[in-house]
Amino acid sequence: MYQKTIAEQSQALASGEISSVELTQSYLDRIKQLDGDINSFITVTEELALSQAKAADERRASGNADAMTGIPVAHKDLFCTDGVKTSCGSKMLDNFIAPYESTVTSKFKDAGAVMLGKTNMDEFAMGSSNENSHYGPVKNPWDKAAIPGGSSGGSAAAVAARLAAGATGTDTGGSIRQPASHCGITGIKPTYGRVSRYGMIAYASSLDQAGPMTRTAEDAAIMLNTMAGFDERDSTCLNREVPDYTATLNDSLEGLTIGLPTEYFASGLDSDVEQQIRNAIAEYEKLGAKVKEVSLPNAKLCIPAYYVIAPAEASSNLSRFDGVRFGYRCEDPKDLMDLYIRSRSEGFGEEVKRRIIVGTYALSAGFYDAYYRKAQQIRRLIRDDFLNAFKECDVIMGPNAPTSAFDIGSLNNDPVAMYLSDIYTLSVNLAGLPGMSIPAGMANNRPVGLQVIGQHFDEARLLNIGHRFQQATDWHTLTPALV
Amino acid sequence: MAIDASEVQKVAHLARLSISDDAVDATTTTISSILELVDQMQAVDTQNVEPLANPLDATQRLRADVVSEDNQREKLQSCAPAVEDGLFLVPRVIE
Numbered sequence: 001m002y003q004k005t006i007a008e009q010s011q012a013l014a015s016g017e018i019s020s021v022e023l024t025q026s027y028l029d030r031i032k033q034l035d036g037d038i039n040s041f042i043t044v045t046e047e048l049a050l051s052q053a054k055a056a057d058e059r060r061a062s063g064n065a066d067a068m069t070g071i072p073v074a075h076k077d078l079f080c081t082d083g084v085k086t087s088c089g090s091k092m093l094d095n096f097i098a099p100y101e102s103t104v105t106s107k108f109k110d111a112g113a114v115m116l117g118k119t120n121m122d123e124f125a126m127g128s129s130n131e132n133s134h135y136g137p138v139k140n141p142w143d144k145a146a147i148p149g150g151s152s153g154g155s156a157a158a159v160a161a162r163l164a165a166g167a168t169g170t171d172t173g174g175s176i177r178q179p180a181s182h183c184g185i186t187g188i189k190p191t192y193g194r195v196s197r198y199g200m201i202a203y204a205s206s207l208d209q210a211g212p213m214t215r216t217a218e219d220a221a222i223m224l225n226t227m228a229g230f231d232e233r234d235s236t237c238l239n240r241e242v243p244d245y246t247a248t249l250n251d252s253l254e255g256l257t258i259g260l261p262t263e264y265f266a267s268g269l270d271s272d273v274e275q276q277i278r279n280a281i282a283e284y285e286k287l288g289a290k291v292k293e294v295s296l297p298n299a300k301l302c303i304p305a306y307y308v309i310a311p312a313e314a315s316s317n318l319s320r321f322d323g324v325r326f327g328y329r330c331e332d333p334k335d336l337m338d339l340y341i342r343s344r345s346e347g348f349g350e351e352v353k354r355r356i357i358v359g360t361y362a363l364s365a366g367f368y369d370a371y372y373r374k375a376q377q378i379r380r381l382i383r384d385d386f387l388n389a390f391k392e393c394d395v396i397m398g399p400n401a402p403t404s405a406f407d408i409g410s411l412n413n414d415p416v417a418m419y420l421s422d423i424y425t426l427s428v429n430l431a432g433l434p435g436m437s438i439p440a441g442m443a444n445n446r447p448v449g450l451q452v453i454g455q456h457f458d459e460a461r462l463l464n465i466g467h468r469f470q471q472a473t474d475w476h477t478l479t480p481a482l483v
Numbered sequence: 484m485a486i487d488a489s490e491v492q493k494v495a496h497l498a499r500l501s502i503s504d505d506a507v508d509a510t511t512t513t514i515s516s517i518l519e520l521v522d523q524m525q526a527v528d529t530q531n532v533e534p535l536a537n538p539l540d541a542t543q544r545l546r547a548d549v550v551s552e553d554n555q556r557e558k559l560q561s562c563a564p565a566v567e568d569g570l571f572l573v574p575r576v577i578e
Contacts, residue, residue, distance in 0.1 A: 095562075096562055097561070098562075099555070099558045099559050099561060191539075192537075193539060206538075232546075236537065236541065236544075238539070238541065301524065304520060304521040304524045305524065307517065307520065308521050315498060323564065324563070325571055326562040326563055329564035334574065335574050335576075336574050337499075339573060339574055341496075341499050341500065344498075344499050348500070353495075354513060354517070356498045356500060357494055357495055357500065358518070358521075360495075360498040361486070361494045362521075364494065371524075373534050374524050374525070374527075374529060375521075375524060376534030377532040377534050378524055378527060379534070379535040379538075380532055380533060380534065381527075383535060383538055415513055416517060419517075432537070432538025433538075456538075456539060
């Protein structure tokens with residue numbers, strides 16, 4: 001049953017073929033058997049999961065179930081979960097038992113979904129390889145020498161290894177799409193403001209957005225139906241009707257115009273990855289789509305603009321970790337300043353401290369105009385490039401990353417080289433657009449995902465585009481050998 | 484823009500972080516290389532371009548200034564390192 005999708009499991013639960021308790025137990029057994037090596041979970045909530053599964057079975061019996069009722073999922077460990085450790089991958093929050101529930105996880109609770117546990121991640125969602133976790137790196141289920149991608153690497157690896165039916169992730173600069181791509185699963189980052197950020201530990205508030213990570217586009221549609229919607233408690237959440245994302249999955253792609261940005265197929269893209277992406281686009285032509293070259297002239301500037309805006313917002317957001325109200329506190333502080341400095345210096349890891357310093361510098365007196373303001377001006381140029389491109393096409397396609405997953409340890413001593421690998425994903429966050437990765441082939445024996453970028457609020461179209469591809473191809477059904 | 488070790492120390496202090504003496508050179512090199520990367524922005528003409536803070540040009544939503552949350556002081560303080568009588572404890576500030 002763990003090989004089945006959420007849609008299939010939901011049917012099996014509805015027909016009585018299996019109970020949620022049985023399904024949940026089978027995932028818990030798999031986690032015990034396989035996760036010691038993969039390290040995709042920080043916390044497994046076995047008891048809670050079984051009690052939620054029992055409640056879900058009772059709810060089904062009373063005829064009051066929805067598609068997610070009884071489905072075992074995992075949540076990235078930056079969603080606050082009431083009474084359950086929420087570490088954000090950091091020593092700073094290793095002792096933090098969240099006293100309240102995020103909107104996203106409470107929506108899954110309300111739908112009767114089962115929480116298997118909390119997944120590993122780059123500390124405070126800062127990273128592209130999941131090597132920046134206080135709890136150790138996550139291994140890619142396809143090849144344990146490889147990174148799973150980051151920052152939602154634990155969620156991606158758990159879904160790829162069939163340790164959860166689906167998982168939540170968050171994406172500030174590619175943190176859903178890039179690990180989905182590297183682990184051969186489907187992941188969608190919705191439009192900024194589509195999903196509530198309440199109870200998500202903030203990294204860069206003007207960029208952060210949560211989304212589902214699943215085996216198929218259909219499953220992502222089912223999970224997004226649960227996640228999306230207005231929330232009073234998030235001041236940037238948008239009050240706009242949420243469609244049924246499963247209703248349009250089978251729509252025809254006849255006449256769809258796909259834009260291919262010249263800049264996404266320029267030097268730096270691995271030729272094997274490019275070949276897989278071009279094959280996927282040829283498949284779309286068979287499905288009736290037309291292809292057109294478009295240009296995003298400021299595409300390359302997404303790296304400098306992002307690596308100012310995100311650290312600047314992070315330096316502000318992470319000032320709350322002061323050793324006073326929650327989280328890590330140093331031993332025997334001699335005065336208040338010592339308490340602040342040692343709690344933060346001992347509690348944060350290297351990459352987090354690096355970004356706080358860069359962000360503090362960019363926001364400091366005299367530098368604001370040259371850095372933060374300049375980056376926000378470039379942010380507008382980048383967004384307007386997309387709006388212009390969308391005058392000529394319906395969606396944009398390209399790679400998620402220049403290569404398939406790289407080896408653990410190969411880039412983590414060179415932050416700038418790591419930053420450069422985010423070239424195809426960052427601009428989507430800066431522009432606030434929805435972006436999706438779907439499995440589209442293999443390069444170097446590791447998965448390659450196709451990135452599909454939509455216009456604001458076009459999640460339903462992206463999922464439709466993903467689903468039709470998955471009806472015609474079987475890349476999404478490939479499983480790692482260890483499964 | 485190059486940054487020297489004393490500036491890195493100063494900025495770290497503003498952020499309430501300390502960098503150990505044996506790590507300061509490596510940190511300075513890394514921060515300098517990041518600043519060099521972001522300095523690519525300076526070559527772009529952005530005269531007359533308005534900064535973009537929200538990708539949908541949305542503005543802050545306001546609400547009435549009324550109490551909207553229950554008082555959960557005890558629960559919210561349950562994860563604090565040190566509390567007494569409903570107060571957060573810190574080292575003595577005033578002698």
